[in-house]
Amino acid sequence: MSDTQAASPKPPQIKNESRVYFAALGKRVTRLRMSQGMTQAELARALGVSQQAVFAYEIGERRISILVAGRLARLFSLTMDQFLGFAPEPTKKGRLSPRAMRHAERLQALSKTQQRFVVRILDVLEKHNKSRGKAGSAPQARN
The missing domain is CATH 1.10.260.40 (lambda repressor-like DNA-binding domains)
Structure with a gap:
């Protein structure tokens, strides 16, 4: 060597x-x-x-x-x-994620009629998920 x-x-x-x-x-x-x-x-x-x-x-x-x-x-x-990871993380206080904030801003930019329409769609999807026993899960997209 x-x-x-x-x-x-x-x-x-x-x-x-x-x-x-x-x-x-x-x-x-x-x-x-x-x-x-x-x-x-x-x-x-x-x-x-x-x-x-x-x-x-x-x-x-x-x-x-x-x-x-x-x-x-x-x-x-x-x-x-x-x-x-040496100390516990603080518990969340229900703050929206940046992505959710962007969606909320987009919703606010719509007319009142359009906002009501979007909320109705969310209500229908939520009801559909609950009736299927899958509360909180999104329906699968179909192609």
Whole structure:
């Protein structure tokens, strides 16, 4: 073995417990993102990273840097301890997700007649779901 081979550093090995931790953290990112009604692309824009990076974070393939973790914690209104899983997350107070807020704004932009029509459609769908014993689930789209 030559001196140059001995001097070249080996790539750092990720311990199995680290892999497990980052996979769990990635699942938490996915859950938080979806609870906010965000797509991976929207989260990527908010973080200043690529959508591929968000995907890699979510499946635990890429470690989340402390800078990105801080951005994620702020974005989801969590402390770092809460985001990293060292403290319980606060309970929700019934706030709407950004996606639901956008839908509410779109609804408000409609005329009163159109708003009543949309609400009637929602009422019919809700009644239909309850009668089928699937309250809260959306009907399947047909092509």
